[in-house]
Amino acid sequence: xxxxxxxxxxxxxxxxxxxxxxxxxxxxxxxxxxxxxxxxxxxxxxxxxxxxxxxxxxxxxxxxxxxxxxxxxxxxxxxxxxxxxxxxxxxxxxxxxxxxxxxxxxxxxxxxxxxxxxxxxxxxxxxxxxxxxxxxxxxxxxxxxxxxxxxxxxxxxxxxxxxxxxxxxxxxxxxxxxxxxxxxxxxxxxxxxxxxxxxxxxxxxxxxxxxxxxxxxxxxxxxxxxxxxxxxxxxxxxxxxxxxxxxxxxxxxxxxxxxxxxxxxxxxxxxxxxxxxxxxxxxxxxxxxxxxxxxxxxxxxxxxxxxxxxxxxxxxxxxxxxxxxxxxxxxxxxxxxxxxxxxxxxxxxxxxxxxxxxxxxxxxxxxxxxxxxxxxxxxxxxxxxxxxxxxxxxxxxxxxxxxxxxxxxxxxxxxxxxxxxxxxxxxxxxxxxxxxxxxxxxxxxxxxxxxxxxxxxxxxxxxxxxxxxxxxxxxxxxxxxxxxxx
Amino acid sequence: xxxxxxxxxxxxxxxxxxxxxxxxxxxxxxxxxxxxxxxxxxxxxxxxxxxxxxxxxxxxxxxxxxxxxxxxxxxxxxxxxxxxxxxxxxxxxxxxxxxxxxxxxxxxxxxxxxxxxxxxxxxxxxxxxxxxxxxxxxxxxxxxxxxxxxxxxxxxxxxxxxxxxxxxxxxxxxxxxxxxxxxxxxxxxxxxxxxxxxxxxxxxxxxxxxxxxxxxxxxxxxxxxxxxxxxxxxxxxxxxxxxxxxxxxxxxxxxxxxxxxxxxxxxxxxxxxxxxxxxxxxxxxx
Numbered sequence: 001x002x003x004x005x006x007x008x009x010x011x012x013x014x015x016x017x018x019x020x021x022x023x024x025x026x027x028x029x030x031x032x033x034x035x036x037x038x039x040x041x042x043x044x045x046x047x048x049x050x051x052x053x054x055x056x057x058x059x060x061x062x063x064x065x066x067x068x069x070x071x072x073x074x075x076x077x078x079x080x081x082x083x084x085x086x087x088x089x090x091x092x093x094x095x096x097x098x099x100x101x102x103x104x105x106x107x108x109x110x111x112x113x114x115x116x117x118x119x120x121x122x123x124x125x126x127x128x129x130x131x132x133x134x135x136x137x138x139x140x141x142x143x144x145x146x147x148x149x150x151x152x153x154x155x156x157x158x159x160x161x162x163x164x165x166x167x168x169x170x171x172x173x174x175x176x177x178x179x180x181x182x183x184x185x186x187x188x189x190x191x192x193x194x195x196x197x198x199x200x201x202x203x204x205x206x207x208x209x210x211x212x213x214x215x216x217x218x219x220x221x222x223x224x225x226x227x228x229x230x231x232x233x234x235x236x237x238x239x240x241x242x243x244x245x246x247x248x249x250x251x252x253x254x255x256x257x258x259x260x261x262x263x264x265x266x267x268x269x270x271x272x273x274x275x276x277x278x279x280x281x282x283x284x285x286x287x288x289x290x291x292x293x294x295x296x297x298x299x300x301x302x303x304x305x306x307x308x309x310x311x312x313x314x315x316x317x318x319x320x321x322x323x324x325x326x327x328x329x330x331x332x333x334x335x336x337x338x339x340x341x342x343x344x345x346x347x348x349x350x351x352x353x354x355x356x357x358x359x360x361x362x363x364x365x366x367x368x369x370x371x372x373x374x375x376x377x378x379x380x381x382x383x384x385x386x387x388x389x390x391x392x393x394x395x396x397x398x399x400x401x402x403x404x405x406x407x408x409x410x411x412x413x414x415x416x417x418x419x420x421x422x423x424x425x426x427x428x429x430x431x432x433x434x435x436x437x438x439x440x441x442x443x444x445x446x447x448x449x450x451x452x453x454x455x456x457x458x459x460x461x462x463x464x465x466x467x468x469x470x471x472x473x474x475x476x477x478x479x480x481x482x483x484x485x486x
Numbered sequence: 487x488x489x490x491x492x493x494x495x496x497x498x499x500x501x502x503x504x505x506x507x508x509x510x511x512x513x514x515x516x517x518x519x520x521x522x523x524x525x526x527x528x529x530x531x532x533x534x535x536x537x538x539x540x541x542x543x544x545x546x547x548x549x550x551x552x553x554x555x556x557x558x559x560x561x562x563x564x565x566x567x568x569x570x571x572x573x574x575x576x577x578x579x580x581x582x583x584x585x586x587x588x589x590x591x592x593x594x595x596x597x598x599x600x601x602x603x604x605x606x607x608x609x610x611x612x613x614x615x616x617x618x619x620x621x622x623x624x625x626x627x628x629x630x631x632x633x634x635x636x637x638x639x640x641x642x643x644x645x646x647x648x649x650x651x652x653x654x655x656x657x658x659x660x661x662x663x664x665x666x667x668x669x670x671x672x673x674x675x676x677x678x679x680x681x682x683x684x685x686x687x688x689x690x691x692x693x694x695x696x697x698x699x700x701x702x703x704x705x706x707x708x709x710x711x712x713x714x715x716x717x718x719x720x721x722x723x724x725x726x727x728x729x730x731x732x733x734x735x736x737x738x739x740x741x742x743x744x745x746x747x748x749x750x751x752x753x754x755x756x757x758x759x760x761x762x763x764x765x766x767x768x769x770x771x772x
Binding site: 038039040077080081083084090091094235239240243244246247250251253254257258260261262264265270271273274275283471474475478 | 522549555648649651652655657658660694736737740741742744745749753756759760763766767771772
């Protein structure tokens with residue numbers, strides 16, 4: 001897409017600079033005259049929104065680092081000091097904490113957009129893979145950052161996640177101890193997590209530059225998934241895309257601000273307002289919402305497969321869930337890029353989105369929680385006490401506890417009236433579909449979508465008719481709209 | 487009805503263990519500070535501080551608060567007065583924000599805060615002699631802990647009473663939860679026994695597991711309010727929750743007020759940008 005440069009230096013200083021470092025030429029060609037497909041919808045504004053998120057996180061993060069103390073005795077109170085005593089410290093901390101959620105919300109929309117419109121397909125494979133790398137770095141940064149306030153969830157989240165590394169054969173335990181800087185999560189862990197949390201955003205920034213570079217080489221994909229043929233298919237980035245990005249970003253900021261100013265704690269866990277206590281495990285250890293789907297996949301495997309322990313199996317699947325995205329450009333065999341013209345694939349995609357949301361739900365639940373139960377629990381017993389003979393006792397209820405309670409009362413009554421004796425009882429447990437099984441089912445679909453559905457569907461489905469050019473696609477859309485209107 | 491797995495068990499007489507109950511959900515109360523336009527009821531926060539000081543502070547720390555916080559803008563003992571440049575001092579100082587003339591008195595000059603701070607004794611090491619000394623508290627001091635060291639809390643009570651600095655944020659549905667705990671003590675239901683038969687636990691159905699280490703505290707007239715408010719258990723609980731909610735986030739009123747301006751600003755900005763967008767794209771088919 002990067003055609004010949006149209007930049008013309010207007011002043012002597014610009015000419016002078018252009019001959020020595022053509023940085024203004026690069027900016028002009030990338031953000032002013034850059035040809036943009038004219039059919040882009042609002043999903044294409046999330047690149048700009050994500051750029052805003054990254055800058056906001058880095059700026060607020062740098063200010064927070066000026067007030068934060070990475071020490072297990074001081075970390076929690078240094079955040080409190082920031083929120084109470086530093087001018088606008090409460091605002092900076094709220095923006096940074098809420099900002100991570102907004103960043104992930106935007107990145108998920110951005111990724112699902114890429115999946116739906118086939119933005120990963122040739123020639124944009126490298127662009128897509130760089131995006132996956134950014135996402136991976138974001139997850140690492142977010143995890144490290146969540147540990148820094150040194151609340152209960154910080155500490156126990158770090159404990160659970162670093163523990164999973166010990167499942168790796170041979171090197172697992174040394175790797176875990178290397179990550180923790182000792183044999184448990186402690187001051188060295190906090191120090192290195194702080195160091196890395198400060199480092200990684202700049203690594204992300206570097207990869208973002210590569211991501212944007214790759215984008216400007218191949219040009220943007222578009223909702224119709226048709227390559228740009230000539231100038232009639234495009235508009236100049238400025239003012240067309242710029243003003244649309246500004247508008248969408250402003251709308252996004254309204255939602256962002258609503259969370260920052262009115263729901264600052266809605267996306268966090270109350271336990272993280274309790275200082276970390278290594279001797280007190282919280283009843284439910286959960287990561288932040290944006291990591292929940294992967295946490296569900298991690299916990300879905302509760303059985304060993306040959307030499308692979310349940311723990312290692314979960315770890316392999318969680319890593320695989322992201323790794324599969326890297327090879328996605330070669331898994332999807334369809335010649336048609338956009339799902340706008342793939343009616344069957346669209347159905348599978350919709351299910352995939354729901355599966356990801358359901359995995360997120362599973363990640364937040366206790367693995368033993370019963371999702372669905374066929375019928376009731378019941379206890380049927382008979383109590384034999386000497387002369388009184390046999391006495392039938394039955395109880396039913398929705399939980400084992402409830403049934404045992406009712407049964408216990410009956411039994412106590414029988415004992416009171418007949419004296420000591422012997423009890424024979426049969427407990428009937430109905431079939432229970434628990435969160436773990438639900439997660440397994442969802443994980444199965446997650447992988448099947450990439451490894452089976454997309455490869456097979458691309459070869460077997462009959463796609464709709466794809467217009468030859470973007471201009472024609474717009475023409476067809478407008479004609480349909482007029483027809484509907486008439 | 488589908489019957490799934492059948493498990494048969496033959497048992498001899500066995501006692502049925504008492505099961506820990508799920509904690510009850512706290513009743514949603516109305517609070518002066520809740521909602522996007524909520525502000526703190528100044529009287530309630532002041533009374534709440536009194537309840538904290540006279541009841542809670544005997545066992546609970548509040549590590550992240552200093553006495554000067556009480557006199558900051560939005561704090562329970564914020565004061566205003568007239569600054570006399572000639573004498574270099576404050577005049578006509580009274581409690582409350584500067585509504586009718588006068589200026590906000592900085593917490594360091596606030597006599598109400600100073601009086602509260604000076605009512606505490608602080609033990610510290612004199613840097614010139616190295617000897618342990620006691621002195622009167624100052625506005626800049628942190629809330630005095632009832633314990634001389636962090637281990638004492640656990641040693642005295644068996645379980646360390648939680649720090650109250652951010653308590654309404656550290657529990658789900660914090661304000662309602664704390665109110666429910668403080669007023670939710672009842673006799674244990676028939677057959678419910680404390681774990682291990684412990685006698686130092688009290689029954690409270692809002693507490694996870696039902697048995698709580700803190701005995702009931704807010705008995706009628708436990709404190710005497712100077713403003714004549716009747717010190718019923720519910721009143722004291724509401725007041726102290728209001729104080730704790732303030733303490734958990736003293737800047738929350740400022741936060742909500744700023745938010746309103748930010749939202750108005752962003753909405754106008756978004757409107758203007760949308761108009762500009764329509765204008766720019768008016769002749770482009772897309």
